[in-house]
Amino acid sequence: MKLFRSSLIFALLSSTVSAAPVLLTNIQGYGFDEKGGLARFSQLAFDDQSGKVLARGHQLSGFAQAKTLDGQGKTLLPGLIDGHGHLLGLGQNLNQVDLRTSQSEADAVAAVAAFAKTQPQAQWVIGRGWNQVLWPERQFPGNTLLDEAISDKPVWLTRVDGHAGWANSKALALAGISKETLDPPGGEIIRDAKGNPTGVLIDNAMLLLEKQIPASTEAERQAALQAAFNHLLSLGITSVHDAGIDAATLQSYQQLKNAKQMPLRIYAMLSATDPELKNWLKAGPLLDPSDQLVVRSVKIYGDGALGSRGAALIKPYSDKPEQKGLFVTQPDQLTAVMKLSLDAGFQTNVHAIGDLTNRLVLDRFEQLATDEQRLQGRHRVEHAQIVAPKDIPRFAKLHILPAMQPTHATSDKNMAQDRLGVARLRGAYAWKSFVDQGSRIVGGSDFPVELANPFFGIHAAVTRQDQQNQPVGGWLPEQRLPLTQALKAFTVDAAYGAFQDQQMGSLLPGQWADFIVVDRDLYQIPAEQLWQVQVQQSWVAGQKKYQTTMLTP
Known part of the structure; x- marks a missing residue:
């Protein structure tokens, strides 16, 4: 079958067209x-x-x-294959205020104010990337400074991990969030001593506000995706596992593919929160002989993230004993949607960061599927970030693939011990433990949570250090990977996690x-x-x- 040509022309691109090999x-x-x-x-x-x-x-x-x-x-x-990213989010972020390098709350507010002046026609000021753990005060921001800078239009700034957001008062008012608003299941509204919302919303509480943001048009979605394509190809990424798409994004992908404007490969996971999920599952997998757009998996959201204390833990957070994290999908609903996906014959990929969520997900894979179904299904735990040491062997026993992102460890090293204490680190970011037992790691970045550059991930996996070579000897150095194993995680093993290891990842003939x-x-x-x-x-x-x-x- 002749593979179609992309009609998209990049600035630095000239396609090779000839009849001879x-x-x-x-x-x-x-x-x-x-x-x-x-x-x-x-x-x-x-x-x-x-x-x-x-x-x-x-x-x-x-x-x-x-x-x-x-x-x-x-x-x-x-x-290179990124086994866990978010293409639409990446493309949108390229046109939003980037707070990844902000040094303090005041620094972030100044960046937002400067960006807002360049977008006078925008209805909302949107941004992402702040991380309070890297600020001197190491505390969540509030809306006081944000209101002083921008009060005439709503502001919404997503935390770097996507599991918390920071709003000004205008945005909170539009969403109807006040002192009387109750925390939704799986979410938290951060409040001051008097019970008033501070502007920070955690996990499912973010939905209260995000539904007020005008939806992107089809043209805006496609433009964002094209920006993401260009960026990823410049980094050597030729295939992406898009971890959770909605109906609108799938439609955009299909239109781009039909128009021959999809220059890299997409292995898309259907979002379990999309209202169309049951209809998608009934329709069956979307396969493609050209391996350009394949849809045969479901992304289910288990818990939140460690940085915002939303990862669900077996025991309380070491630095906040009254908290144990949040279930973004409540356990009974998690069981139901996993069963729905498994029964439909779809690969089931569950976001699990905390050790409690990882254990619950493993329990459900064990209960809901036979050993043969698990082996054939190549089901995945997305992140597998903090796992109780006794649960790590269960991944191999149950044939569950850990889909892990090495740069999460080098980004989290400054706060992980505070959140978890020393003992729980034995099962945290434990790539070598997984590899040694025969698990194939699906490598990725989780962009735009982290930067998409796969060589940042390979470096982090091999050295367990940041780009300033810190800490000396590596953070939890016993979990370092050999270079070949790290490269496999971003090539053939990532392809295995998408049933594509016979088609790509090794450069074998055929x-x-x-x-x-x-x-x-x-x-x-x-x-x-x-x-x-x-x-x-x-x-x-x-x-x-x-x-x-x-x-x-």
Whole structure:
């Protein structure tokens, strides 16, 4: 089957179109063999019409008529796969105020005010990325400073993890949130000593306000998705597992695919909160021989996040003993929607960050599915961030895949011990423990919660350090991964988590010719430099989709 061509033209892009196979020579190529072992090669042959790899090796024969490209000794890797991201959110964030680098509440407010002046026609001021843990006071912000800066239009600023939001009084009033408003199940309205809302809403309480924000138009959604596509290809990401889409986003994807404007691959998870879920499940999986848009899984939301103390814990938070976290989906409803998804034959992927939620999810997988169904279903726990040590072996026993994001550990290291204490860290961000028992980790970033750059994740997995090489020796260094294992998490193992390991992730003959060219050899540089790797070209199905440098004929 001939793979369709993308009609989208990028600023730095010129597509390769020819009838003959392409032979890429003089490369430092890395892929994987049939058993998952690292494979090296200096030549790669592919058909740019079928989009498939034809051969790889060191002295390939039978390609005398092929178009030859000199790789100039550059390093070539399989196209990287982000196993957990949010494309629409990423695209929207690229056009909103980014508070990721704010140094304090006042600094964040100043950034919001400056951004608002550039958007005078906007009905709402929208932003994301604040993290009170990184501010000197380490306390949630309030609406006092925000009201002083902007009082004439509503402001809504989502925390970096997406599990809390910060509003001014105008936004709270539009949502009808007052002293008398009750906390919804699975949510919390942060209040001052007099019981008045401070402007911060946790998890399900965010919905009280977000339903007031005007919905995006189809044109706005597609523009945001295109911005996300461009950004991800520039980072070497050729496939994304979109972790929870609604009906409108699925429609946008289908329209973009039909218009041949989807330049990378999407493995989409249906959001369990969408009213159309039952109808989607009845219709069955949406498969695609070109592997461009596949929908065969459901994303279910278990609990909140650690930073906002929404992750549900077995024992109370060490730094706030009156709290144990929140269930975004109540346990009975969690059971019902997991059963619905499993019975429909869909892969079931459950967000679980706290150790209590991880245990409940594992219990339900054990109760609701047979061993054969679990093995065939490749069901996943999204994040598997804090797991009781005795529950880690259950992932392997139940054939449940941990879908984990390495940069969460290096981002959370400043507050995780405060939240959990020392003892619970033994099962936190425990990548090596999972790998050692044979679990295949689906690697990802959780963008836009974290930055999408996959080399940041590979660096974090290998070093357990931030980009300033801190802490010395790594944070919980016993959980460091070897480089090859980290690379597998973002290639063939991520593909396995989408039933696509026979189609992509290894650069074996017959697989899609999805690959990237980078500026340095990962295996020849110090581990602390892994985050600095730059992508020079991204190819999908034998077609060049992004470039900053040319290869010579």
